[in-house]
Amino acid sequence: MIFNQTEFLFVFLPLTLAAFFAPGLRAMRPYTLLTASLVFYGVSGIEHAAVLAIEVVWVYALTRPLRAAGSRLLLTLAVLPPALALLHYKYLGFVVRTLIGAGISADETFSLFKATLLPAGISFFTFNLISFAIDRYRGEIPEMPPFRRFALFIMFFPHLVAGPILRYRDVADGLARLKEFTLCNGEAAVAIGYICLGLAAKVLIADTLGRIVDPMAHAPGTLPPAGAAYVMFAYSFQIYFDFYGYSLVAIGLASLFGIRFPRNFARPYEARNPRDFWRRWHMTLSYWIRDYLYLPLGGNARYVRNILIVFALCGLWHGAGWNFVVWGLYHAGLVIAYHFGRTGWDRLPNLAQIAATFVLVSLGWTLFLFDFDGAQALIQSLLGLGAATGPSPTAEHWVLLLLAALACFAVYPEAMAERKAHRAAADYARTAAFAVLFVATLLFLDRSQDFIYFRF
Amino acid sequence: MIRPRFFLLMVAILIGLVVAVNIYAAAGDPFIGATPQQQVVLDNSWNLAGGKLRHAAQTPRYDIGVFGNSRALDVNAADLDLGPRCRFFNFALAGESLRGSAALLERLAADGKAPRLAVVSIDNFELQTYANPMFLPAWPRWRQALADLVSDAEITWRERATMAWRVLYTENELAKRPFNIELLRANLEILLGIVPATATTNVAGRGYRADGSRTQPEPPREPPPELPRPQSRQVLGGYLAYDLARLAQLRARGTDVVVYESSIDPRSAARAPSALARDGRARFAAACRAVGLDCHAAPARLPGDDGFWRDSNHAPAAPLNRYVRGLIADKTGFCRP
Numbered sequence: 001m002i003f004n005q006t007e008f009l010f011v012f013l014p015l016t017l018a019a020f021f022a023p024g025l026r027a028m029r030p031y032t033l034l035t036a037s038l039v040f041y042g043v044s045g046i047e048h049a050a051v052l053a054i055e056v057v058w059v060y061a062l063t064r065p066l067r068a069a070g071s072r073l074l075l076t077l078a079v080l081p082p083a084l085a086l087l088h089y090k091y092l093g094f095v096v097r098t099l100i101g102a103g104i105s106a107d108e109t110f111s112l113f114k115a116t117l118l119p120a121g122i123s124f125f126t127f128n129l130i131s132f133a134i135d136r137y138r139g140e141i142p143e144m145p146p147f148r149r150f151a152l153f154i155m156f157f158p159h160l161v162a163g164p165i166l167r168y169r170d171v172a173d174g175l176a177r178l179k180e181f182t183l184c185n186g187e188a189a190v191a192i193g194y195i196c197l198g199l200a201a202k203v204l205i206a207d208t209l210g211r212i213v214d215p216m217a218h219a220p221g222t223l224p225p226a227g228a229a230y231v232m233f234a235y236s237f238q239i240y241f242d243f244y245g246y247s248l249v250a251i252g253l254a255s256l257f258g259i260r261f262p263r264n265f266a267r268p269y270e271a272r273n274p275r276d277f278w279r280r281w282h283m284t285l286s287y288w289i290r291d292y293l294y295l296p297l298g299g300n301a302r303y304v305r306n307i308l309i310v311f312a313l314c315g316l317w318h319g320a321g322w323n324f325v326v327w328g329l330y331h332a333g334l335v336i337a338y339h340f341g342r343t344g345w346d347r348l349p350n351l352a353q354i355a356a357t358f359v360l361v362s363l364g365w366t367l368f369l370f371d372f373d374g375a376q377a378l379i380q381s382l383l384g385l386g387a388a389t390g391p392s393p394t395a396e397h398w399v400l401l402l403l404a405a406l407a408c409f410a411v412y413p414e415a416m417a418e419r420k421a422h423r424a425a426a427d428y429a430r431t432a433a434f435a436v437l438f439v440a441t442l443l444f445l446d447r448s449q450d451f452i453y454f455r456f
Numbered sequence: 457m458i459r460p461r462f463f464l465l466m467v468a469i470l471i472g473l474v475v476a477v478n479i480y481a482a483a484g485d486p487f488i489g490a491t492p493q494q495q496v497v498l499d500n501s502w503n504l505a506g507g508k509l510r511h512a513a514q515t516p517r518y519d520i521g522v523f524g525n526s527r528a529l530d531v532n533a534a535d536l537d538l539g540p541r542c543r544f545f546n547f548a549l550a551g552e553s554l555r556g557s558a559a560l561l562e563r564l565a566a567d568g569k570a571p572r573l574a575v576v577s578i579d580n581f582e583l584q585t586y587a588n589p590m591f592l593p594a595w596p597r598w599r600q601a602l603a604d605l606v607s608d609a610e611i612t613w614r615e616r617a618t619m620a621w622r623v624l625y626t627e628n629e630l631a632k633r634p635f636n637i638e639l640l641r642a643n644l645e646i647l648l649g650i651v652p653a654t655a656t657t658n659v660a661g662r663g664y665r666a667d668g669s670r671t672q673p674e675p676p677r678e679p680p681p682e683l684p685r686p687q688s689r690q691v692l693g694g695y696l697a698y699d700l701a702r703l704a705q706l707r708a709r710g711t712d713v714v715v716y717e718s719s720i721d722p723r724s725a726a727r728a729p730s731a732l733a734r735d736g737r738a739r740f741a742a743a744c745r746a747v748g749l750d751c752h753a754a755p756a757r758l759p760g761d762d763g764f765w766r767d768s769n770h771a772p773a774a775p776l777n778r779y780v781r782g783l784i785a786d787k788t789g790f791c792r793p
Contacts, residue, residue, distance in 0.1 A: 186457065428462060
């Protein structure tokens with residue numbers, strides 16, 4: 001199930017809210033949310049829900065003993081099965097293909113890979129499980145939570161399939177106070193605002209751009225330079241609004257149940273340099289990598305080596321393919337180049353820094369959209385070396401791109417959702433505007449695509 | 457800050473408006489003014505369903521009516537060669553199933569509008585399609601669903617549970633239907649008078665004739681890809697017998713019924729039938745015999761069929777009409793002077 005489905009919005013969510021806030025079921029709230037989360041996840045495949053449930057039980061059992069704090073053995077035993085499951089589902093085909101050599105499909109060679117579907121969000125919940133196990137090992141979770149609370153930390157449906165990636169301490173208070181939680185008007189207002197804006201970002205902006213980009217991206221080598229530039233920038237906005245929209249909805253949904261999720265985006269396309277970009281884009285992943293990978297590797301002490309390692313792994317986390325690894329290394333190169341050329345870069349006007357960062361990041365996204373050949377073809381088209389027989393963007397396409405840019409740089413969604421008016425009339429007008437936005441989004445829901453980050 | 461209760465109220469009002477626009481924009485009878493030479497242009501099947509129901513309500517009882525889905529939409533008065541004394545209307549609705557045809561016929565019968573002869577198309581059993589009624593208005597649809605579920609017919613609990621699930625599925629699909637920006641825009645244009653409610657055209661092409669049938673361009677001159685084998689059982693034997701019994705009961709209200717299984721393309725039909733299709737056909741024949749209904753399994757090849765179909769399960773108009781003409785030849789005496 002996904003957020004941009006009418007079944008989710010009009011059946012699953014109302015039923016879950018009704019059960020959660022039912023007066024006689026207050027004590028059952030953790031179980032209500034656990035059941036709802038299992039249904040949410042299980043709808044797409046019982047096998048995958050079983051894998052998730054087994055991993056949750058396993059990690060809990062191995063991290064529960066008091067001696068788990070400081071025990072490398074228990075830590076290793078706890079994280080090994082989730083890591084192996086991730087390897088099996090996501091990376092085994094890639095590893096075997098790489099070992100055997102290009103041109104041979106592992107799917108064709110080994111029956112093991114046939115009919116193996118990637119469980120939705122496996123990269124996300126595996127990182128949540130690992131973070132819990134490591135925090136427990138480090139003694140940062142001195143008191144083991146009850147199983148229902150731990151299970152909910154991992155399986156809570158708003159973040160289960162595409163984040164934000166949580167650390168237990170982020171949500172421990174909210175999970176502990178589920179039974180006492182009362183949804184006040186202010187919290188409901190902000191939650192509704194986040195959900196409306198997140199859905200609109202996904203359905204109205206990202207999906208609209210996607211419908212333009214998809215046919216143009218079929219033959220990137222045939223695009224004229226303007227078409228190639230359009231594909232690059234439109235996809236850049238598409239992936240941003242897709243994932244940002246998901247994160248907004250997730251934050252809004254969680255707050256309806258009294259759980260506060262951390263922010264996942266801080267206007268990343270206004271970043272002034274590549275390093276700044278990673279402090280603003282998918283922030284919960286950046287923090288995870290920093291805390292559990294970069295710092296244990298030695299942090300800044302071996303800067304270049306560690307940056308290369310963590311970004312390569314970051315790329316690999318996004319997808320099992322060399323294009324993702326190269327995308328990670330590309331960003332590592334940008335961050336390292338900035339590190340050594342910072343003095344010159346920082347002297348540029350702010351606008352030039354932002355524009356340069358945006359262009360470099362957008363260029364990198366081509367490795368998300370295409371394989372190596374496709375990315376190379378797009379860049380050739382961009383430089384005017386392509387066949388230039390493909391479609392050019394129309395004036396309407398450019399207007400839509402401009403609107404997406406305006407929404408990205410000139411609209412502040414979180415502030416819109418949280419803003420209080422001085423007059424009641426203004427509040428009612430804003431509420432009506434949000435209702436119109438929501439219903440407008442519903443009218444486009446039938447053509448909405450899966451969230452891009454689901455495949456990670 | 458957003459006012460949550462006011463937000464929910466506004467959303468409910470706006471959704472109500474969207475639904476109302478879609479209902480009222482399609483409130484007319486698109487077939488009433490069309491001449492036999494004209495074609496009615498209907499852009500979506502939702503409007504088509506409402507239009508056919510309203511047309512039936514506003515016209516005298518027809519002599520012959522065809523019921524089914526897109527596989528029966530090409531059956532038309534001219535190709536059936538019924539003659540001027542015979543009033544014919546094609547009530548088929550794209551996407552409808554035997555269950556929907558039975559419900560529609562019962563509804564027409566209740567209003568005294570069921571035709572004297574109803575020709576009902578049931579999907580070929582190789583397709584294994586057996587959905588619930590979709591195009592009846594909400595209340596009759598829900599009443600029918602409840603009646604189907606609690607019926608004392610010989611239906612297993614497993615089949616009842618499957619049907620209940622399908623009712624939920626169908627209702628979910630129907631609830632989503634109004635939320636489509638193109639549909640809303642088209643209907644708003646109708647309501648605002650920007651375009652006429654039903655456009656008619658004299659140009660041959662894709663559209664609907666005044667007799668409710670559909671016109672289509674000629675299929676390409678090549679055989680279609682073969683029909684894939686059915687993967688799972690969808691036809692519920694208990695409900696199949698129950699629906700056929702409902703059709704048989706219409707005789708008491710003055711409606712004779714002929715049921716025929718829709719054809720598949722000759723290449724696909726030449727293969728040995730799948731186990732699911734064999735079983736479905738056997739149940740179909742047994743149920744028809746039990747209630748004395750005139751039923752016909754799909755022939756291996758339609759009369760005059762050259763094998764050039766648009767796809768493997770929608771028969772071209774000419775052979776289909778020839779086949780139906782043969783089926784009803786001895787039942788249309790009332791049309792002759």
